[in-house]
Amino acid sequence: GGAGMSYGGVFAGLLEQYGQTVEVCRGEEAVGIACRAFVQPVLEKREQMVPTPLGQVRQDRWLYLGDPAVPLELAEDGYIRWQGREYEVLSAQPVYLGGAVQHWWGLLRQREAELV
Numbered sequence: 001g002g003a004g005m006s007y008g009g010v011f012a013g014l015l016e017q018y019g020q021t022v023e024v025c026r027g028e029e030a031v032g033i034a035c036r037a038f039v040q041p042v043l044e045k046r047e048q049m050v051p052t053p054l055g056q057v058r059q060d061r062w063l064y065l066g067d068p069a070v071p072l073e074l075a076e077d078g079y080i081r082w083q084g085r086e087y088e089v090l091s092a093q094p095v096y097l098g099g100a101v102q103h104w105w106g107l108l109r110q111r112e113a114e115l116v
Contacts, residue, residue, distance in 0.1 A: 011103055015067060022066065023081040026074050032081060033074070037066030039082050039108070062087060064106035068094070072104040079111060086111040 015036045022039065025032030042061040064080065066072060072080075072092035080087045087108035094101040 012068075015103075019066075020082065022064075024066075024070050024072065024075045025078040025081060027078045029078065032078070033070050035067035035070040037064055037082075037104075039064050039080075039087075042107070060110060061090070062108040062110070064089075064092075064104070064108050066104045066106070068101040068103050070104070072106045080106075080108055 015038070019036030019038055021034055022037045023032035023034050040063050042063050064072065071094070072089060075089045076092055078089075080089060088111050089106055090109055091107040093105055095103050095105050
């Protein structure tokens, strides 16, 4: 037998099987690059409550682990679309393993609904 799948191969397989489809949108473009990613809420001990004119609003953060082939940096001046909602990218960086990008790590925040 060989060495088996690399961790990268395993991660890619998990993404393919369990990942959700997201769109990485540059700037304000309506259609972005579709790829697969894991998006999950960041659970913190304290409630992230932020005072706004409308009272206390929860500022939930979301962790993004996504396709190594689609740089999350593209969305730093744009947004991620996931499950019909838009998320701004607070932070994005590639995670390397053995000199290759293993996946993209990001921190997202749901965009406020535009007040029309």
